[in-house]
Amino acid sequence: MTYPSRSTARPTQTVGRAVARHPRRASTRTLLAGSNGIGTVRKTVLPGGLRVVTETLPSVRSATFGIWAHVGSRDETPALGGATHYLEHLLFKGTGRRSALDISAALDAVGGEMNAFTAKEYTCYYARVLDTDLPLAIDVVCDMLTGSLIRAEDVDAERGVILEEIAMTEDDPGDCVHDLFAHTMFGDTPLGRPVLGTVDTVNALTRDRVARFYRRHYDPTHLVVAAAGNIDHNTVVRRVRAAFEQAGALRNEDAVPVPPRAGSRRVRTAGRVELLDRRTEQAHVVLGMPGLARTDERRWALGVLNAALGGGMSSRLFQEVREKRGLAYSVYSYTSGYADCGLFGVYAGCRPGQVRDVLKICRDELAQVAEHGLPDEELRRAVGQLSGSTVLGLEDTGALMHRIGKSELCWGEQMSVDDMLARIAAVTPEDVREVAAQVLGQRPSLSVIGPLTDKQAARLDEAVA
Numbered sequence: 001m002t003y004p005s006r007s008t009a010r011p012t013q014t015v016g017r018a019v020a021r022h023p024r025r026a027s028t029r030t031l032l033a034g035s036n037g038i039g040t041v042r043k044t045v046l047p048g049g050l051r052v053v054t055e056t057l058p059s060v061r062s063a064t065f066g067i068w069a070h071v072g073s074r075d076e077t078p079a080l081g082g083a084t085h086y087l088e089h090l091l092f093k094g095t096g097r098r099s100a101l102d103i104s105a106a107l108d109a110v111g112g113e114m115n116a117f118t119a120k121e122y123t124c125y126y127a128r129v130l131d132t133d134l135p136l137a138i139d140v141v142c143d144m145l146t147g148s149l150i151r152a153e154d155v156d157a158e159r160g161v162i163l164e165e166i167a168m169t170e171d172d173p174g175d176c177v178h179d180l181f182a183h184t185m186f187g188d189t190p191l192g193r194p195v196l197g198t199v200d201t202v203n204a205l206t207r208d209r210v211a212r213f214y215r216r217h218y219d220p221t222h223l224v225v226a227a228a229g230n231i232d233h234n235t236v237v238r239r240v241r242a243a244f245e246q247a248g249a250l251r252n253e254d255a256v257p258v259p260p261r262a263g264s265r266r267v268r269t270a271g272r273v274e275l276l277d278r279r280t281e282q283a284h285v286v287l288g289m290p291g292l293a294r295t296d297e298r299r300w301a302l303g304v305l306n307a308a309l310g311g312g313m314s315s316r317l318f319q320e321v322r323e324k325r326g327l328a329y330s331v332y333s334y335t336s337g338y339a340d341c342g343l344f345g346v347y348a349g350c351r352p353g354q355v356r357d358v359l360k361i362c363r364d365e366l367a368q369v370a371e372h373g374l375p376d377e378e379l380r381r382a383v384g385q386l387s388g389s390t391v392l393g394l395e396d397t398g399a400l401m402h403r404i405g406k407s408e409l410c411w412g413e414q415m416s417v418d419d420m421l422a423r424i425a426a427v428t429p430e431d432v433r434e435v436a437a438q439v440l441g442q443r444p445s446l447s448v449i450g451p452l453t454d455k456q457a458a459r460l461d462e463a464v465a
Helices: 083-090 100-108 131-147 152-170 173-186 199-204 207-217 233-246 299-310 316-323 352-372 376-392 397-410 417-425 429-439 454-458 460-464
Strands: 011-014 017-020 027-032 040-045 051-056 062-069 113-118 123-130 223-229 273-277 283-290 330-337 342-350 445-450
Touching: 040 233, 051 233, 051 397, 062 131, 062 397, 083 113, 083 123, 083 152, 083 207, 100 113, 100 131, 113 131, 123 131, 123 397, 131 223, 131 233, 152 173, 152 199, 152 207, 173 273, 173 283, 173 342, 173 445, 223 233, 223 397, 273 460, 283 352, 299 316, 299 330, 299 342, 299 352, 299 376, 299 417, 299 429, 316 330, 316 342, 316 352, 342 352, 352 429, 352 445, 352 454, 352 460, 376 417, 376 429, 445 460, 454 460
Parallel strands: 051 223, 273 445
Antiparallel strands: 011 017, 027 040, 040 051, 062 123, 062 223, 113 123, 283 342, 283 445, 330 342
């Protein structure tokens, strides 16, 4: 879609004389003051509801620029399954100013990296470049977001690419089993459907449907601009504002940003089993139950619990399943938090004949922790692991851009690294015991992909009884 141009100052008439109507001023404030090597985080809200958040780190020579859209696969109707991801692809196919080759060549010519990803509740487009090339990254990414043509021929051509991506995912059962688990827990709902869509829904999508989806969800009030690295906040704001105004995208100066996503959905699934028969060498299993929403304050305790159960080589599941018994190469636990609900899962890949033993060990370990919590030594180790991984995961400008952009979009606030570490360190044995009892004490559900015999498949219900 190409936005019509408009002047930023339009005369309005009063009695007897013309008065110039000046654009509203942007609102800027510092969210986090930099110290001890941590960057300063500032936020500006432009007239038109566009948010710009930056983290300045003068000690680096790179910068990452991204735009987050407040739309994900859970915003799709059944008829629009995969539209969010389809649109992510199409925004790279050309604008009124650049062809698809121009977009990729511009970043390649300066050694930059450019990509995008679609999730259940948001979409992100980003470019990582040398700090001196940040103006180029801003211009290209903003042009893509505001000036995409979404031509019918591009929709038809990209359909084949997306169908190949779906096929690639289905060929990887270790990845596909997580989509199956989402369906097991959420059923035929937006959160239970795959982000990529299905072959049928992708084939049914038309140019007009995708274009309407774009117009509805890519309004500036639904976007967050995030940049991190050796940058100047005011310069970023000025260039972003110029790019959006050039595209005529800041038409409604009185518009305000949409608030973080909210809801009251609860996951009530228990004891469900879904088996997908595939001729694979391994069986891939996910055993899990409802978790916590990403805004739940108990998420810090759940994070520590997750680290202790399946977050590293010293975790309980790794030690019991792999190290002591050699039943699996890969075994881990994970959490997924959404605006109003969440999941806790345990994954393992093992020979089909070992599924029953692996599931029994996992159930026994979950039940043990649900009843007794964690010993002090395991708690300290889990706190240390989670703290270290949190900091080490923020050691590049891409990760920093991801943190501040997602925080603004999903929480509407920023938390310093020191605050995050303090929240983790404050988790007590009682906190872990309570969250373990609530989450792990629930009856689980199970998803399996693999070549199980009829007898093996019939015994899966034992794992969730």
